[in-house]
Amino acid sequence: MIFKMSIQHIMLGATLLLMSCGGKSSAGATSDTLPAENGALATATFSADSAYSYLAKQVEFGPRVPNTEAHKMAGDWLVAQLNRHGAKVTEQKVDLTAFDGTVLHARNIFGQINPEASKRILLLAHYDCRPWADQDPDHSKRKTPVDGANDGASGVAVILETARQLKASNSNLGVDFLFVDAEDWGTDGDDESWAMGARYFAENPPISGYTPSYAILLDMVGGKDAVFPREYFSQQNAGQLNDAFWAAAHKAGHANRFPNTMGGAVTDDHVELLKAGIPAIDIIEYNSGSGFNPNWHTTTDNLDNISKETLGAVGESLMQFLSAQK
Ligand SMILES: [Zn+2]
Numbered sequence: 046m047i048f049k050m051s052i053q054h055i056m057l058g059a060t061l062l063l064m065s066c067g068g069k070s071s072a073g074a075t076s077d078t079l080p081a082e083n084g085a086l087a088t089a090t091f092s093a094d095s096a097y098s099y100l101a102k103q104v105e106f107g108p109r110v111p112n113t114e115a116h117k118m119a120g121d122w123l124v125a126q127l128n129r130h131g132a133k134v135t136e137q138k139v140d141l142t143a144f145d146g147t148v149l150h151a152r153n154i155f156g157q158i159n160p161e162a163s164k165r166i167l168l169l170a171h172y173d174c175r176p177w178a179d180q181d182p183d184h185s186k187r188k189t190p191v192d193g194a195n196d197g198a199s200g201v202a203v204i205l206e207t208a209r210q211l212k213a214s215n216s217n218l219g220v221d222f223l224f225v226d227a228e229d230w231g232t233d234g235d236d237e238s239w240a241m242g243a244r245y246f247a248e249n250p251p252i253s254g255y256t257p258s259y260a261i262l263l264d265m266v267g268g269k270d271a272v273f274p275r276e277y278f279s280q281q282n283a284g285q286l287n288d289a290f291w292a293a294a295h296k297a298g299h300a301n302r303f304p305n306t307m308g309g310a311v312t313d314d315h316v317e318l319l320k321a322g323i324p325a326i327d328i329i330e331y332n333s334g335s336g337f338n339p340n341w342h343t344t345t346d347n348l349d350n351i352s353k354e355t356l357g358a359v360g361e362s363l364m365q366f367l368s369a370q371k
Pocket of ligand 1: 342
């Protein structure tokens with residue numbers, strides 16, 4: 046999916062984002078994202094078991110690589126799940142040409158609850174899988190598609206469980222769910238080759254004039270013993286949203302998972318939203334010293350390396366955050 050930028054790229058990227066976002070986006074992520082005084086509502090519950098089953102179901106389809114049957118079936122299933130959780134679903138289908146010339150028949154899946162609410166909170170994750178395990182220590186496996194249990198399915202699973210909880214609690218929050226496609230067909234050294242689905246969404250919103258108040262991206266949120274420092278672009282461009290999320294995580298009892306340290310810069314779907322002026326943060330397991338989860342882009346990104354505890358910690362933090370929103 047993503048990769049760490051060189052220092053040179055970080056500087057260029059940061060300058061570009063700050064310029065393109067201007068003062069507008071940072072102003073959008075101010076007081077309304079801060080936790081309320083008595084924030085803990087009944088909605089702040091989350092089932093890690095349920096999230097795990099949503100994750101396992103995606104893996105069961107097989108690697109959700111664009112242009113495969115597994116990808117299509119997973120997409121259909123996601124649409125059905127969002128419908129089941131009471132969301133109004135819009136599918137955005139588009140052919141996108143990857144860096145290697147492959148035409149990807151992509152589909153972004155977008156669902157809204159309480160669409161009449163004017164304030165919109167966007168939760169997103171990518172659901173496609175990387176076609177090649179090009180980080181696998183065994184060179185003979187580097188052309189094998191990844192299961193994407195963590196890289197893809199975990200973020201989707203936490204969002205689906207969040208959608209289920211919001212429906213169960215009759216929440217009146219205006220929450221949007223976005224499962225983006227074609228994130229992970231990228232190549233090293235070419236920023237534009239990643240996050241193609243998110244870029245298309247940001248440049249062509251499926252609803253005219255759609256501008257969420259802010260967005261939270263979940264990516265690789267199911268690894269064993271995962272720790273989530275703050276991601277660089279998120280902090281630079283939506284620092285107050287990061288503050289609010291980390292405060293909620295601490296309030297939910299997960300300070301050990303969400304240290305107030307910087308993890309590094311990651312090219313991911315949130316960057317496309319930031320470019321469009323939408324305050325967006327990336328919750329991702331990326332540490333400055335150790336990098337991504339060791340199973341990243343390998344054939345061992347599978348169910349054996351998923352932790353229900355991690356899914357629960359992220360999900361409870363997210364529900365805590367949402368319970369403080371109005
Ligand atoms: Zn990836």
